[in-house]
Amino acid sequence: MSGQTLYDKLWQSHLVEQRDDGSALIYIDRQLIHEVTSPQAFEGLRISGRAPWRVDANFAVPDHNVPTERQERSGGVAGIIDPISRLQVQTLDDNCRDFQILEFQVNDVRQGIVHVVGPEQGVTLPGMTIVCGDSHTSTHGALGALAHGIGTSEVEHVMATQCLVQQKMKNMLVKVDGTLPSGVTAKDVVLAIIGKIGTAGGTGYAIEFGGEVVRGLSLEGRMTICNMAIEAGARAGLIAVDETTIEYVKGRPYAPSGAQWDLAVAAWRELHSDPDAHFDRVVELRGEDIKPQVTWGTSPEMVLPIDGVIPDPASMDNAAQRESTERALHYMGLKAGMAITDIRLDTVFIGSCTNSRIEDLRAAAAVVKGKKVAATVKRALVVPGSGQIKLQAEAEGLDKIFTAAGMEWREPGCSMCLAMNSDKLGAGEHCASTSNRNFEGRQGFGGRTHLVSPAMAAAAAVAGHFVDVRNW
Amino acid sequence: MKSFTVLKGIAAPMDRANVDTDLIIPKQFLKSIKRSGFGPNLFDEVRYLDQGEPGQDCSGRPLNMDFPLNQARYQGACVLLARDNFGCGSSREHAPWALEDFGLRCIIAPSFADIFYNNCFKNGILPIVLDADVVDRLFQQMYATEGYELSIDLERQVVQTPSGESIHFDVDAFRKHCLLNGLDDIALTLESAPAIRSFEQNWRQQSPWLFDVIR
Numbered sequence: 001m002s003g004q005t006l007y008d009k010l011w012q013s014h015l016v017e018q019r020d021d022g023s024a025l026i027y028i029d030r031q032l033i034h035e036v037t038s039p040q041a042f043e044g045l046r047i048s049g050r051a052p053w054r055v056d057a058n059f060a061v062p063d064h065n066v067p068t069e070r071q072e073r074s075g076g077v078a079g080i081i082d083p084i085s086r087l088q089v090q091t092l093d094d095n096c097r098d099f100q101i102l103e104f105q106v107n108d109v110r111q112g113i114v115h116v117v118g119p120e121q122g123v124t125l126p127g128m129t130i131v132c133g134d135s136h137t138s139t140h141g142a143l144g145a146l147a148h149g150i151g152t153s154e155v156e157h158v159m160a161t162q163c164l165v166q167q168k169m170k171n172m173l174v175k176v177d178g179t180l181p182s183g184v185t186a187k188d189v190v191l192a193i194i195g196k197i198g199t200a201g202g203t204g205y206a207i208e209f210g211g212e213v214v215r216g217l218s219l220e221g222r223m224t225i226c227n228m229a230i231e232a233g234a235r236a237g238l239i240a241v242d243e244t245t246i247e248y249v250k251g252r253p254y255a256p257s258g259a260q261w262d263l264a265v266a267a268w269r270e271l272h273s274d275p276d277a278h279f280d281r282v283v284e285l286r287g288e289d290i291k292p293q294v295t296w297g298t299s300p301e302m303v304l305p306i307d308g309v310i311p312d313p314a315s316m317d318n319a320a321q322r323e324s325t326e327r328a329l330h331y332m333g334l335k336a337g338m339a340i341t342d343i344r345l346d347t348v349f350i351g352s353c354t355n356s357r358i359e360d361l362r363a364a365a366a367v368v369k370g371k372k373v374a375a376t377v378k379r380a381l382v383v384p385g386s387g388q389i390k391l392q393a394e395a396e397g398l399d400k401i402f403t404a405a406g407m408e409w410r411e412p413g414c415s416m417c418l419a420m421n422s423d424k425l426g427a428g429e430h431c432a433s434t435s436n437r438n439f440e441g442r443q444g445f446g447g448r449t450h451l452v453s454p455a456m457a458a459a460a461a462v463a464g465h466f467v468d469v470r471n472w
Numbered sequence: 473m474k475s476f477t478v479l480k481g482i483a484a485p486m487d488r489a490n491v492d493t494d495l496i497i498p499k500q501f502l503k504s505i506k507r508s509g510f511g512p513n514l515f516d517e518v519r520y521l522d523q524g525e526p527g528q529d530c531s532g533r534p535l536n537m538d539f540p541l542n543q544a545r546y547q548g549a550c551v552l553l554a555r556d557n558f559g560c561g562s563s564r565e566h567a568p569w570a571l572e573d574f575g576l577r578c579i580i581a582p583s584f585a586d587i588f589y590n591n592c593f594k595n596g597i598l599p600i601v602l603d604a605d606v607v608d609r610l611f612q613q614m615y616a617t618e619g620y621e622l623s624i625d626l627e628r629q630v631v632q633t634p635s636g637e638s639i640h641f642d643v644d645a646f647r648k649h650c651l652l653n654g655l656d657d658i659a660l661t662l663e664s665a666p667a668i669r670s671f672e673q674n675w676r677q678q679s680p681w682l683f684d685v686i687r
Binding site for chain 2: 157163437
């Protein structure tokens with residue numbers, strides 16, 4: 001019998017009941033809650049007269065709707081101008097109060113994007129099962145946890161039962177060996193992976209990311225990779241626990257300490273795939289081959305290296321591919337044969353649960369330091385992932401570097417990644433964005449998103465068009 | 473949840489791959505704290521010519537008549553024919569809520585994104601996976617025949633075309649059971665409460681750092 005994968009181990013340790021019909025009951029250690037996908041779940045509990053199974057397994061923070069402009073933010077919930085957003089954030093506060101769930105409210109200095117705050121606070125830990133009504137919950141897999149997004153019915157189900165009904169996924173290993181060239185980051189690695197396997201390549205799988213390049217990344221970089229596992233179709237991304245993981249978790253406010261820390265670390269050291277574990281699919285990439293990546297279309301798989309040119313649909317044999325390329329080029333206002341470096345930007349967005357951590361902000365600041373945003377770029381936003389990151393960045397003087405360059409330094413939240421607050425693209429605007437989705441309308445009606453790393457976004461802000469950050 | 477047993481009615485096309493949940497229901501409508509009323513905003517950005525806002529009366533908005541669901545021949549559709557990777561992207565259950573509220577109870581595609589697929593079953597919608605060439609054939613028949621109707625029998629796991637062809641589909645037994653009977657799966661899970669408690673007790677002893685910390 002072959003050994004177990006990391007996913008197999010996490011599944012096995014949380015298996016409450018295996019049923020004859022192939023479904024299983026899986027115990028959930030932590031549920032993260034935000035304002036958009038939870039109100040109907042709380043309402044469901046009230047209607048059915050059910051109480052949360054275990055209050056201390058839940059943690060809430062508003063992030064999707066919160067304003068990021070200081071003025072609007074300073075008024076707290078009551079100061080949110082959009083009445084529908086205000087009601088949604090207020091509803092989260094009310095529900096957490098009524099059900100006694102710990103919440104970092106909008107102006108708590110620990111508030112931020114739920115997937116940034118969880119690991120930062122030690123609310124999410126290695127070895128856990130973690131769910132949230134948000135597809136980017138895969139982020140937490142970087143800690144060696146089994147984490148994935150769920151719908152609102154399942155949010156209610158987990159609140160009421162502490163379990164999920166699940167089918168076991170298949171195992172995929174994405175192995176990135178070798179070394180990354182200077183200027184190439186975790187974001188470029190994950191975009192290159194999506195470019196290779198496609199946005200449905202991981203459907204039905206839990207993807208474990210491994211290899212020398214992944215091992216060499218910081219925990220922040222690993223989170224960027226696992227965050228976008230869902231963009232490859234995989235609900236869960238995973239990375240084995242190592243010294244980097246344990247060092248990252250140590251001393252976090254809600255992480256164990258003392259004797260419990262030692263116990264926990266001993267358990268966490270088992271959280272890796274066995275050498276003889278079987279994977280249903282293995283995909284391999286070489287770090288040296290990866291260049292800075294830019295998406296040109298309306299799906300994350302429509303991605304090219306910075307020295308690429310826009311593909312020509314006329315040269316495609318597959319009718320469906322030709323049609324979707326034509327549609328994407330029409331929406332994006334781009335022509336076949338155009339160089340990626342000729343794409344001009346109107347807006348730059350540095351933020352989101354993919355790339356708003358301190359390391360991301362440092363990388364962007366290093367690029368713009370002493371320079372100015374191009375006159376043709378109308379707006380460049382830098383939105384830290386949490387209040388803690390904002391404080392850290394300010395202590396390092398990064399905010400001054402951004403504002404001196406002509407960028408806006410904002411309050412933490414999801415912001416322009418999905419444009420539920422007032423940070424949106426105008427129709428037809430091209431945006432260099434460090435977020436995770438370039439779908440039609442994602443960042444605003446008619447907006448055109450190009451996904452890139454923080455360093456690439458910062459360089460594009462200064463140049464006014466995409467440039468190769470390796471030559472910066 | 474509404475049960476799903478047999479469904480017969482007009483099939484309509486959503487003829488492109490990788491239809492994401494942002495396209496099914498754009499983000500501005502996610503601000504609602506309700507579960508209902510999303511139907512008028514289903515596929516909002518391609519269905520209307522203007523930009524939709526939450527709370528707006530959609531009856532007077534300019535329609536995009538190139539969009540099939542606006543065309544006379546597809547009125548009253550309850551089956552949606554779709555392409556690969558339907559429902560990719562965000563986990564928003566507002567997507568199946570919007571489809572259901574619009575009246576679409578069955579989606580047939582060569583593949584679905586995982587979270588969306590799962591969310592459908594929680595809302596009385598049956599997502600059916602068929603081979604790409606079979607789906608393609610259904611598309612062609614539908615385009616060629618005004619008033620094209622499909623009938624879906626979940627118990628027998630069969631899609632029947634107007635010409636009488638029966639196409640078998642697979643569905644997980646547990647999900648089928650819940651959908652056929654319109655069951656609330658929370659109540660079903662709570663039947664296992666003793667097993668959950670016993671698991672939890674052992675788990676607490678083994679991993680005490682996971683308990684009583686977040687409060």
